[in-house]
Amino acid sequence: MIVRPIAHKDLDALYDLAKAAGVGMNSLPADRDYLAQKIDRAVESFQQSIPREQASYLFVLANDDDRALGVCGIEASIGWDEPWYTYRVSQMVHACRDINIYTNTPTLFLTNDQIGYSELCSLLVHPDARGHKNGPLLSRCRFLFIRQFRELFGEKLFAEMRGFNDEQGHSPFWDDLGKKFFNMEFERIDFLTGRGHRSIIAELMPKYPVYSHLLAESARNCIGKVHPNTQPALEMLKQEGLRYENYVAIFDGGPVMEAYIDDLRLIKQAQQLTAVATDPADLPSEQAPILLSNQKLEDYRCRLCFSYRLDGEQLYLPQNIIDGLLLENQTVTLASLYAKDANMLS
Ligand SMILES: CC(C)(COP(=O)(O)OP(=O)(O)OC[C@H]1O[C@@H](n2cnc3c(N)ncnc32)[C@H](O)[C@@H]1OP(=O)(O)O)[C@@H](O)C(=O)NCCC(=O)NCCSC(=O)CCC(=O)O
Numbered sequence: 264m265i266v267r268p269i270a271h272k273d274l275d276a277l278y279d280l281a282k283a284a285g286v287g288m289n290s291l292p293a294d295r296d297y298l299a300q301k302i303d304r305a306v307e308s309f310q311q312s313i314p315r316e317q318a319s320y321l322f323v324l325a326n327d328d329d330r331a332l333g334v335c336g337i338e339a340s341i342g343w344d345e346p347w348y349t350y351r352v353s354q355m356v357h358a359c360r361d362i363n364i365y366t367n368t369p370t371l372f373l374t375n376d377q378i379g380y381s382e383l384c385s386l387l388v389h390p391d392a393r394g395h396k397n398g399p400l401l402s403r404c405r406f407l408f409i410r411q412f413r414e415l416f417g418e419k420l421f422a423e424m425r426g427f428n429d430e431q432g433h434s435p436f437w438d439d440l441g442k443k444f445f446n447m448e449f450e451r452i453d454f455l456t457g458r459g460h461r462s463i464i465a466e467l468m469p470k471y472p473v474y475s476h477l478l479a480e481s482a483r484n485c486i487g488k489v490h491p492n493t494q495p496a497l498e499m500l501k502q503e504g505l506r507y508e509n510y511v512a513i514f515d516g517g518p519v520m521e522a523y524i525d526d527l528r529l530i531k532q533a534q535q536l537t538a539v540a541t542d543p544a545d546l547p548s549e550q551a552p553i554l555l556s557n558q559k560l561e562d563y564r565c566r567l568c569f570s571y572r573l574d575g576e577q578l579y580l581p582q583n584i585i586d587g588l589l590l591e592n593q594t595v596t597l598a599s600l601y602a603k604d605a606n607m608l609s
């Protein structure tokens with residue numbers, strides 16, 4: 264499997280992925296025309312023919328037949344064309360010592376606090392291709408890309424995680440809050456937000472702070488909770504240093520994970536080495552997995568490798584791995600896939 268920038272030829276595969284995504288993955292609506300526009304914007308972004316703030320980088324996980332079995336994205340800078348809304352979960356204390364009253368209720372404040380941040384989004388591996396470290400490759404390949412083209416991204420990074428919705432696609436959070444102001448089912452709202460109507464809907468939702476103890480328990484339980492299929496995506500971002508800082512998605516209450524880009528493990532630890540082609544028989548197999556990438560924008564490539572030898576500034580690799588990475592001057596960017604293996608490379 265190799266990660267590469269999305270291309271126009273991936274439209275059918277992206278449409279199949281979007282159909283398999285389910286409710287709540289609102290950046291991937293199952294709408295062919297809209298997905299075609301998303302691919303156009305991504306292609307222009309890799310060509311650097313649109314302004315930096317509008318850039319949207321989409322990558323696919325391609326198999327040996329070059330078929331896309333997964334997708335992931337980075338929005339360069341959020342909130343310029345239209346506001347980006349989140350709820351901040353703050354504490355409100357009502358207390359009176361004389362009559363021994365003390366209540367502390369989480370309260371949701373509508374904010375635009377993520378303006379100018381970069382966003383990680385659209386992480387999805389086809390159900391048949393999950394496992395085999397495809398998810399970890401696709402989630403983490405984005406950090407090596409950001410490191411390589413650091414000037415294209417913000418100071419901070421966030422990911423709005425898919426919140427909880429049940430098997431029928433109902434979100435208890437939406438049903439008890441947003442739906443009272445915007446009388447539509449969550450599935451429809453999810454589709455419309457993905458089609459670019461996000462801020463219109465947000466602007467019709469409650470603007471005054473919402474005391475969460477006025478919400479039904481089922482809705483309250485969704486605050487900061489992810490969809491079961493999103494748990495692996497959350498786990499990977501936590502492993503890489505993103506944190507929940509008390510912001511949640513306004514539609515389904517899913518947690519917003521965030522970090523300063525320059526603090527992230529892969530940004531700090533990735534290094535550049537010279538790749539040397541070696542007979543696979545001379546390399547140890549089943550090593551701790553490493554992420555390898557080239558340094559190209561339009562021709563970005565990233566993959567995993569389990570068979571290699573590190574010697575000073577040189578990294579010995581099988582020829583086919585080197586070929587697939589389209590390296591320039593044999594320079595390869597390297598980092599361990601897992602934080603726990605980082606020492607092995609230092
Ligand atoms: C998210 C992916 C792509 C992940 O792929 P896989 O399922 O193959 O990954 P995996 O290797 O099985 O799991 C990745 C890591 O999570 C751990 N893991 C798995 N299940 C877990 C659970 N229930 N609780 C805690 N940790 C768990 C694994 O041990 C592994 O860590 P170790 O390797 O250490 O063992 C997939 O599950 C998927 O397509 N999900 C449906 C779509 C979705 O909800 N996407 C996220 C939407 S939110 C979004 O897109 C924004 C976030 C973003 O862009 O990153």
Ligand SMILES: NC(=[NH2+])NCCC[C@H](N)C(=O)O
Binds near residue numbers: 425516
């Ligand atoms: N709370 C949500 N449903 N967020 C949006 C879905 C997850 C993810 N951010 C995406 O790009 O699709």
